[in-house]
Amino acid sequence: MSGLAPIDTITVLAIVAKAAGTGAALLAMGSVLFTVIFASYADASVLRLARRIAIGAAVAGLVVLALRFGIRAARISGMGFEGAVDPMMLGFVWQSPLGDAAIWRGLGEVSVLAVLIPGLGRWIAVAGSFAIAGSFAQIGHSLGDPRGALAIALVIHILAAALWIGALAPLHRAVGVARGAGLLHHFGKVALYGVAVLVATGFALAWMLVGTLLALVSTAYGLGLLVKVLIVCGLLGIAALNKLWLVPALGAGRPGAKRALRRSISVEMIAVVLILLATASLTTVTTPPVNL
Amino acid sequence: MIRFVFLAFVLAIPPAFAAAHSKSAGTTPADGATVAEVSELSMQFDAPMRIISVTLSAADGDIPIERETGTDPVTVFRATPLQDLAPGSYRLDWRGMAADGHPMQGSFSFTKSK
Ligand SMILES: [Cu+2]
Numbered sequence: 001m002s003g004l005a006p007i008d009t010i011t012v013l014a015i016v017a018k019a020a021g022t023g024a025a026l027l028a029m030g031s032v033l034f035t036v037i038f039a040s041y042a043d044a045s046v047l048r049l050a051r052r053i054a055i056g057a058a059v060a061g062l063v064v065l066a067l068r069f070g071i072r073a074a075r076i077s078g079m080g081f082e083g084a085v086d087p088m089m090l091g092f093v094w095q096s097p098l099g100d101a102a103i104w105r106g107l108g109e110v111s112v113l114a115v116l117i118p119g120l121g122r123w124i125a126v127a128g129s130f131a132i133a134g135s136f137a138q139i140g141h142s143l144g145d146p147r148g149a150l151a152i153a154l155v156i157h158i159l160a161a162a163l164w165i166g167a168l169a170p171l172h173r174a175v176g177v178a179r180g181a182g183l184l185h186h187f188g189k190v191a192l193y194g195v196a197v198l199v200a201t202g203f204a205l206a207w208m209l210v211g212t213l214l215a216l217v218s219t220a221y222g223l224g225l226l227v228k229v230l231i232v233c234g235l236l237g238i239a240a241l242n243k244l245w246l247v248p249a250l251g252a253g254r255p256g257a258k259r260a261l262r263r264s265i266s267v268e269m270i271a272v273v274l275i276l277l278a279t280a281s282l283t284t285v286t287t288p289p290v291n292l
Numbered sequence: 293m294i295r296f297v298f299l300a301f302v303l304a305i306p307p308a309f310a311a312a313h314s315k316s317a318g319t320t321p322a323d324g325a326t327v328a329e330v331s332e333l334s335m336q337f338d339a340p341m342r343i344i345s346v347t348l349s350a351a352d353g354d355i356p357i358e359r360e361t362g363t364d365p366v367t368v369f370r371a372t373p374l375q376d377l378a379p380g381s382y383r384l385d386w387r388g389m390a391a392d393g394h395p396m397q398g399s400f401s402f403t404k405s406k
Contacts, residue, residue, distance in 0.1 A: 014395075072393075072395065075395035076342075076344050076387065076388060076389045076395045077344055077345065077387070078344065078345040078387040078397075079345075088363075089344070092342060092344070092363070092389060093389075093393070096389060096392075096393030097392055097393040098393045139392070139393060
Protein backbone atom coordinates (compact mmCIF):
# COMPACT_ATOMS: atom_id res chain seq x y z
CA MET A 1 0.00 0.00 0.00
CA SER A 2 1.28 3.44 -0.81
CA GLY A 3 1.16 6.65 1.13
CA LEU A 4 1.51 5.37 4.68
CA ALA A 5 3.97 7.19 6.93
CA PRO A 6 5.84 5.44 9.76
CA ILE A 7 3.98 5.57 13.07
CA ASP A 8 5.73 6.33 16.35
CA THR A 9 4.69 7.54 19.82
CA ILE A 10 4.62 11.20 18.86
CA THR A 11 2.56 10.41 15.77
CA VAL A 12 0.01 8.59 17.95
CA LEU A 13 -0.05 11.61 20.28
CA ALA A 14 -0.52 13.86 17.26
CA ILE A 15 -3.53 11.78 16.15
CA VAL A 16 -5.16 11.82 19.59
CA ALA A 17 -4.55 15.57 19.99
CA LYS A 18 -5.91 16.27 16.52
CA ALA A 19 -9.04 14.20 17.21
CA ALA A 20 -9.52 15.93 20.59
CA GLY A 21 -8.94 19.38 19.07
CA THR A 22 -11.36 18.70 16.21
CA GLY A 23 -13.92 17.22 18.61
CA ALA A 24 -13.68 20.24 20.91
CA ALA A 25 -13.98 22.63 17.98
CA LEU A 26 -17.01 20.79 16.55
CA LEU A 27 -18.71 20.67 19.96
CA ALA A 28 -18.06 24.36 20.59
CA MET A 29 -19.40 25.40 17.15
CA GLY A 30 -22.31 22.95 17.24
CA SER A 31 -23.47 23.82 20.75
CA VAL A 32 -23.52 27.53 19.90
CA LEU A 33 -25.44 26.89 16.65
CA PHE A 34 -27.85 24.67 18.59
CA THR A 35 -28.64 27.38 21.15
CA VAL A 36 -29.38 29.84 18.34
CA ILE A 37 -31.32 27.59 15.93
CA PHE A 38 -33.40 25.78 18.54
CA ALA A 39 -33.77 28.66 21.05
CA SER A 40 -37.56 28.74 20.77
CA TYR A 41 -38.08 24.96 20.72
CA ALA A 42 -35.80 23.85 23.54
CA ASP A 43 -36.40 23.81 27.27
CA ALA A 44 -34.33 26.23 29.39
CA SER A 45 -32.44 23.31 30.98
CA VAL A 46 -31.55 21.92 27.54
CA LEU A 47 -30.26 25.30 26.35
CA ARG A 48 -28.27 25.70 29.58
CA LEU A 49 -26.62 22.32 28.95
CA ALA A 50 -25.75 23.35 25.37
CA ARG A 51 -24.15 26.60 26.62
CA ARG A 52 -22.16 24.72 29.25
CA ILE A 53 -20.87 22.28 26.65
CA ALA A 54 -19.91 25.19 24.38
CA ILE A 55 -17.85 26.74 27.20
CA GLY A 56 -16.20 23.46 28.23
CA ALA A 57 -15.38 22.57 24.64
CA ALA A 58 -13.98 26.02 23.88
CA VAL A 59 -11.67 25.91 26.92
CA ALA A 60 -10.58 22.33 26.13
CA GLY A 61 -10.03 23.37 22.53
CA LEU A 62 -7.68 26.19 23.58
CA VAL A 63 -5.64 23.82 25.77
CA VAL A 64 -5.36 21.20 23.01
CA LEU A 65 -4.39 23.93 20.52
CA ALA A 66 -1.36 24.80 22.67
CA LEU A 67 -0.45 21.11 23.07
CA ARG A 68 -0.61 20.58 19.31
CA PHE A 69 2.02 23.24 18.74
CA GLY A 70 4.39 21.31 20.98
CA ILE A 71 3.58 18.00 19.32
CA ARG A 72 4.08 19.46 15.83
CA ALA A 73 7.40 20.99 16.91
CA ALA A 74 8.50 17.62 18.32
CA ARG A 75 7.54 15.85 15.09
CA ILE A 76 9.38 18.14 12.71
CA SER A 77 12.47 18.35 14.91
CA GLY A 78 13.11 14.63 15.17
CA MET A 79 14.44 15.37 18.67
CA GLY A 80 11.56 13.65 20.43
CA PHE A 81 9.85 15.45 23.29
CA GLU A 82 12.72 17.92 23.65
CA GLY A 83 11.63 19.43 20.36
CA ALA A 84 8.22 20.29 21.85
CA VAL A 85 9.70 23.14 23.90
CA ASP A 86 12.46 24.17 21.51
CA PRO A 87 11.85 27.87 20.73
CA MET A 88 13.25 27.59 17.21
CA MET A 89 11.06 24.58 16.33
CA LEU A 90 8.00 26.29 17.85
CA GLY A 91 8.86 29.34 15.75
CA PHE A 92 8.89 27.23 12.57
CA VAL A 93 5.45 25.84 13.44
CA TRP A 94 4.16 29.33 14.21
CA GLN A 95 5.31 30.53 10.75
CA SER A 96 3.60 27.59 9.06
CA PRO A 97 -0.08 27.44 8.06
CA LEU A 98 -0.77 25.92 11.49
CA GLY A 99 0.11 29.31 12.99
CA ASP A 100 -2.45 31.15 10.83
CA ALA A 101 -5.06 28.51 11.55
CA ALA A 102 -4.33 28.72 15.28
CA ILE A 103 -5.10 32.45 15.28
CA TRP A 104 -8.55 31.82 13.77
CA ARG A 105 -9.17 28.74 15.91
CA GLY A 106 -8.05 30.52 19.11
CA LEU A 107 -9.99 33.74 18.43
CA GLY A 108 -13.05 31.67 17.53
CA GLU A 109 -12.87 29.57 20.66
CA VAL A 110 -12.42 32.64 22.87
CA SER A 111 -15.43 34.28 21.13
CA VAL A 112 -17.53 31.17 21.82
CA LEU A 113 -17.15 31.95 25.54
CA ALA A 114 -19.44 34.96 24.90
CA VAL A 115 -22.35 32.52 24.65
CA LEU A 116 -22.78 33.12 28.40
CA ILE A 117 -23.48 36.84 27.85
CA PRO A 118 -27.18 37.41 27.15
CA GLY A 119 -28.24 39.33 24.05
CA LEU A 120 -25.34 40.31 21.80
CA GLY A 121 -23.07 37.66 23.32
CA ARG A 122 -24.88 34.94 21.40
CA TRP A 123 -23.98 36.55 18.09
CA ILE A 124 -20.35 37.01 19.10
CA ALA A 125 -20.35 33.28 19.81
CA VAL A 126 -21.88 32.56 16.39
CA ALA A 127 -19.19 34.68 14.73
CA GLY A 128 -16.67 32.68 16.76
CA SER A 129 -18.14 29.45 15.39
CA PHE A 130 -17.60 30.67 11.84
CA ALA A 131 -14.03 31.66 12.69
CA ILE A 132 -13.41 28.14 14.01
CA ALA A 133 -14.91 26.63 10.84
CA GLY A 134 -12.69 28.93 8.78
CA SER A 135 -9.61 27.72 10.64
CA PHE A 136 -10.14 24.26 9.16
CA ALA A 137 -9.83 25.68 5.66
CA GLN A 138 -6.33 26.98 6.33
CA ILE A 139 -4.55 23.78 7.18
CA GLY A 140 -3.99 20.47 5.48
CA HIS A 141 -4.85 19.63 1.97
CA SER A 142 -7.70 22.04 1.52
CA LEU A 143 -4.81 24.38 0.70
CA GLY A 144 -4.53 22.69 -2.68
CA ASP A 145 -6.33 23.62 -5.88
CA PRO A 146 -9.09 24.50 -6.45
CA ARG A 147 -8.48 26.30 -3.19
CA GLY A 148 -11.64 28.42 -3.10
CA ALA A 149 -14.00 25.53 -3.84
CA LEU A 150 -12.22 23.23 -1.37
CA ALA A 151 -12.33 25.86 1.38
CA ILE A 152 -16.05 26.63 0.88
CA ALA A 153 -16.99 22.94 0.72
CA LEU A 154 -14.91 22.21 3.82
CA VAL A 155 -16.37 25.08 5.88
CA ILE A 156 -19.96 24.05 5.00
CA HIS A 157 -19.12 20.37 5.67
CA ILE A 158 -17.65 21.27 9.08
CA LEU A 159 -20.58 23.48 10.12
CA ALA A 160 -23.13 20.80 9.16
CA ALA A 161 -21.17 18.12 11.07
CA ALA A 162 -20.83 20.49 14.05
CA LEU A 163 -24.56 21.14 14.27
CA TRP A 164 -25.25 17.41 14.37
CA ILE A 165 -22.51 16.62 16.91
CA GLY A 166 -23.29 19.62 19.10
CA ALA A 167 -26.95 18.61 19.24
CA LEU A 168 -26.38 15.06 20.56
CA ALA A 169 -25.95 15.78 24.28
CA PRO A 170 -28.71 18.44 24.44
CA LEU A 171 -31.07 16.04 22.61
CA HIS A 172 -30.11 13.25 25.01
CA ARG A 173 -31.15 15.58 27.84
CA ALA A 174 -34.29 16.67 25.97
CA VAL A 175 -35.63 13.11 25.87
CA GLY A 176 -36.71 13.47 29.51
CA VAL A 177 -38.07 17.03 29.58
CA ALA A 178 -41.59 18.36 29.00
CA ARG A 179 -41.17 19.84 25.49
CA GLY A 180 -38.60 17.25 24.49
CA ALA A 181 -40.62 15.36 21.88
CA GLY A 182 -41.37 18.63 20.04
CA LEU A 183 -37.70 19.62 19.97
CA LEU A 184 -36.61 16.17 18.78
CA HIS A 185 -39.20 16.24 16.02
CA HIS A 186 -38.11 19.71 14.92
CA PHE A 187 -34.44 18.67 15.02
CA GLY A 188 -35.27 15.72 12.77
CA LYS A 189 -36.63 18.09 10.15
CA VAL A 190 -33.63 20.43 10.29
CA ALA A 191 -31.24 17.47 10.33
CA LEU A 192 -32.65 16.25 7.02
CA TYR A 193 -31.22 19.33 5.29
CA GLY A 194 -28.09 19.12 7.42
CA VAL A 195 -27.40 15.54 6.35
CA ALA A 196 -28.00 16.38 2.68
CA VAL A 197 -25.45 19.20 2.95
CA LEU A 198 -23.01 16.96 4.87
CA VAL A 199 -23.16 14.17 2.28
CA ALA A 200 -23.00 16.49 -0.74
CA THR A 201 -20.01 18.43 0.58
CA GLY A 202 -18.36 15.18 1.69
CA PHE A 203 -18.67 13.84 -1.86
CA ALA A 204 -17.36 17.07 -3.34
CA LEU A 205 -14.33 17.03 -1.02
CA ALA A 206 -13.55 13.37 -1.67
CA TRP A 207 -13.87 13.95 -5.40
CA MET A 208 -11.44 16.86 -5.32
CA LEU A 209 -8.94 15.18 -3.00
CA VAL A 210 -8.96 11.58 -4.20
CA GLY A 211 -9.88 12.05 -7.84
CA THR A 212 -10.26 8.44 -8.97
CA LEU A 213 -12.09 5.34 -7.80
CA LEU A 214 -8.88 3.32 -8.06
CA ALA A 215 -7.15 5.65 -5.59
CA LEU A 216 -10.00 4.96 -3.18
CA VAL A 217 -9.08 1.29 -2.83
CA SER A 218 -5.37 1.31 -3.62
CA THR A 219 -4.07 3.95 -1.23
CA ALA A 220 -4.00 4.30 2.55
CA TYR A 221 -5.79 7.63 2.30
CA GLY A 222 -8.57 6.17 0.17
CA LEU A 223 -9.08 3.17 2.45
CA GLY A 224 -9.15 5.41 5.53
CA LEU A 225 -11.75 7.52 3.79
CA LEU A 226 -13.84 4.40 3.09
CA VAL A 227 -13.69 3.44 6.80
CA LYS A 228 -14.90 6.92 7.73
CA VAL A 229 -17.71 6.75 5.17
CA LEU A 230 -18.79 3.33 6.51
CA ILE A 231 -19.07 4.66 10.08
CA VAL A 232 -20.94 7.72 8.80
CA CYS A 233 -23.38 5.41 6.99
CA GLY A 234 -23.99 3.53 10.26
CA LEU A 235 -24.56 6.86 11.96
CA LEU A 236 -27.03 7.91 9.28
CA GLY A 237 -28.86 4.62 9.82
CA ILE A 238 -29.22 5.33 13.54
CA ALA A 239 -30.36 8.89 12.82
CA ALA A 240 -32.99 7.58 10.41
CA LEU A 241 -34.13 5.05 13.02
CA ASN A 242 -34.51 7.86 15.55
CA LYS A 243 -36.38 10.14 13.18
CA LEU A 244 -38.75 7.59 11.69
CA TRP A 245 -39.40 5.38 14.67
CA LEU A 246 -38.12 6.38 18.11
CA VAL A 247 -39.02 10.09 18.08
CA PRO A 248 -42.64 9.41 16.95
CA ALA A 249 -42.80 6.69 19.64
CA LEU A 250 -41.65 9.23 22.24
CA GLY A 251 -44.24 11.73 21.01
CA ALA A 252 -46.97 9.07 21.36
CA GLY A 253 -45.76 8.36 24.90
CA ARG A 254 -45.05 4.71 24.15
CA PRO A 255 -43.39 2.83 27.06
CA GLY A 256 -39.67 2.19 26.66
CA ALA A 257 -39.36 4.91 23.99
CA LYS A 258 -37.34 7.20 26.28
CA ARG A 259 -34.79 4.56 27.12
CA ALA A 260 -34.44 3.35 23.54
CA LEU A 261 -33.97 6.89 22.22
CA ARG A 262 -31.38 7.76 24.89
CA ARG A 263 -29.44 4.61 24.12
CA SER A 264 -29.60 5.32 20.41
CA ILE A 265 -28.24 8.86 20.93
CA SER A 266 -25.44 7.44 23.11
CA VAL A 267 -24.46 5.08 20.29
CA GLU A 268 -24.36 8.08 17.96
CA MET A 269 -21.92 9.80 20.34
CA ILE A 270 -19.61 6.77 20.33
CA ALA A 271 -19.73 6.66 16.53
CA VAL A 272 -18.76 10.34 16.42
CA VAL A 273 -15.67 9.64 18.55
CA LEU A 274 -14.73 6.80 16.14
CA ILE A 275 -15.17 9.10 13.15
CA LEU A 276 -12.99 11.76 14.76
CA LEU A 277 -10.23 9.23 15.40
CA ALA A 278 -10.53 7.80 11.89
CA THR A 279 -10.39 11.27 10.34
CA ALA A 280 -7.44 12.35 12.50
CA SER A 281 -5.51 9.18 11.62
CA LEU A 282 -6.46 9.64 7.99
CA THR A 283 -5.03 13.13 7.80
CA THR A 284 -2.01 12.48 10.03
CA VAL A 285 -0.47 9.23 8.80
CA THR A 286 -1.55 9.29 5.19
CA THR A 287 -1.40 11.71 2.34
CA PRO A 288 -3.93 12.04 -0.47
CA PRO A 289 -2.80 9.86 -3.38
CA VAL A 290 -2.16 12.78 -5.70
CA ASN A 291 0.78 13.76 -3.53
CA LEU A 292 2.66 10.48 -3.81
CA MET B 293 -33.99 28.25 -2.62
CA ILE B 294 -31.07 27.34 -0.37
CA ARG B 295 -31.11 23.87 -1.88
CA PHE B 296 -30.87 25.29 -5.40
CA VAL B 297 -27.96 27.56 -4.57
CA PHE B 298 -26.22 24.66 -2.93
CA LEU B 299 -26.80 22.28 -5.82
CA ALA B 300 -25.49 24.91 -8.25
CA PHE B 301 -22.45 25.32 -6.07
CA VAL B 302 -21.67 21.61 -5.96
CA LEU B 303 -22.16 21.18 -9.70
CA ALA B 304 -19.96 24.19 -10.42
CA ILE B 305 -16.93 22.59 -8.77
CA PRO B 306 -14.56 21.31 -11.46
CA PRO B 307 -12.98 17.93 -10.77
CA ALA B 308 -9.38 18.73 -10.02
CA PHE B 309 -6.57 17.37 -8.00
CA ALA B 310 -5.25 18.93 -4.86
CA ALA B 311 -1.51 19.06 -4.51
CA ALA B 312 -0.61 20.26 -1.07
CA HIS B 313 2.55 18.57 0.11
CA SER B 314 5.86 19.53 -1.21
CA LYS B 315 7.25 16.26 -2.45
CA SER B 316 10.63 14.94 -3.38
CA ALA B 317 11.46 15.46 -7.04
CA GLY B 318 14.81 13.72 -7.02
CA THR B 319 18.07 13.24 -5.15
CA THR B 320 21.82 13.20 -5.79
CA PRO B 321 22.98 10.47 -5.81
CA ALA B 322 19.72 9.03 -7.12
CA ASP B 323 17.88 6.65 -4.79
CA GLY B 324 19.29 3.14 -5.21
CA ALA B 325 22.13 4.25 -7.50
CA THR B 326 25.69 2.95 -7.44
CA VAL B 327 28.18 5.75 -7.91
CA ALA B 328 31.97 6.04 -8.09
CA GLU B 329 32.20 9.48 -6.52
CA VAL B 330 30.11 11.28 -3.88
CA SER B 331 31.08 14.93 -3.75
CA GLU B 332 27.67 16.31 -2.90
CA LEU B 333 24.41 15.13 -1.37
CA SER B 334 21.31 16.94 -2.54
CA MET B 335 17.55 16.69 -2.63
CA GLN B 336 15.15 18.51 -4.91
CA PHE B 337 11.58 19.31 -3.93
CA ASP B 338 8.72 20.62 -6.04
CA ALA B 339 7.80 23.20 -3.38
CA PRO B 340 9.80 24.74 -0.55
CA MET B 341 10.67 22.26 2.19
CA ARG B 342 12.20 23.10 5.52
CA ILE B 343 14.78 20.40 6.22
CA ILE B 344 15.39 20.30 9.94
CA SER B 345 17.46 17.24 10.55
CA VAL B 346 19.53 15.15 8.18
CA THR B 347 21.71 12.12 8.92
CA LEU B 348 24.00 10.13 6.68
CA SER B 349 24.58 6.62 7.93
CA ALA B 350 26.66 3.65 6.87
CA ALA B 351 26.61 0.09 8.18
CA ASP B 352 29.02 0.98 10.99
CA GLY B 353 27.61 4.33 12.09
CA ASP B 354 26.86 7.92 11.13
CA ILE B 355 29.09 10.01 8.90
CA PRO B 356 29.44 13.72 9.70
CA ILE B 357 28.10 15.99 6.98
CA GLU B 358 28.15 19.71 6.49
CA ARG B 359 24.93 21.41 5.51
CA GLU B 360 25.30 23.97 2.79
CA THR B 361 21.63 24.89 3.23
CA GLY B 362 20.28 26.18 6.53
CA THR B 363 16.86 25.52 7.97
CA ASP B 364 15.12 27.95 5.59
CA PRO B 365 12.49 26.45 3.29
CA VAL B 366 14.27 25.47 0.06
CA THR B 367 13.51 23.61 -3.13
CA VAL B 368 17.08 22.30 -3.36
CA PHE B 369 18.83 21.07 -0.23
CA ARG B 370 22.61 20.54 -0.35
CA ALA B 371 25.14 18.98 2.02
CA THR B 372 28.63 17.51 1.70
CA PRO B 373 30.18 14.59 3.55
CA LEU B 374 33.04 15.78 5.78
CA GLN B 375 35.16 12.74 4.99
CA ASP B 376 35.85 10.56 1.97
CA LEU B 377 33.26 7.84 1.79
CA ALA B 378 34.59 4.30 1.87
CA PRO B 379 33.04 1.84 -0.61
CA GLY B 380 29.77 0.50 0.75
CA SER B 381 26.14 1.40 1.11
CA TYR B 382 24.81 4.59 2.64
CA ARG B 383 21.48 5.96 3.64
CA LEU B 384 20.42 9.55 4.12
CA ASP B 385 17.47 10.21 6.44
CA TRP B 386 15.79 13.58 6.70
CA ARG B 387 13.02 15.19 8.63
CA GLY B 388 11.30 18.49 8.13
CA MET B 389 8.18 20.43 7.38
CA ALA B 390 6.37 20.78 4.06
CA ALA B 391 5.11 24.14 2.82
CA ASP B 392 1.65 23.27 4.12
CA GLY B 393 3.04 22.77 7.63
CA HIS B 394 2.89 18.99 7.58
CA PRO B 395 5.71 17.08 9.24
CA MET B 396 7.60 15.16 6.59
CA GLN B 397 10.33 12.58 6.66
CA GLY B 398 12.08 10.57 4.06
CA SER B 399 15.25 8.81 3.09
CA PHE B 400 17.27 7.64 0.13
CA SER B 401 20.05 5.10 -0.23
CA PHE B 402 23.02 4.73 -2.53
CA THR B 403 26.10 2.58 -2.87
CA LYS B 404 29.64 3.76 -3.43
CA SER B 405 31.52 1.38 -5.70
CA LYS B 406 35.15 0.32 -5.20
CU1 LIG C 1 0.34 18.05 3.57
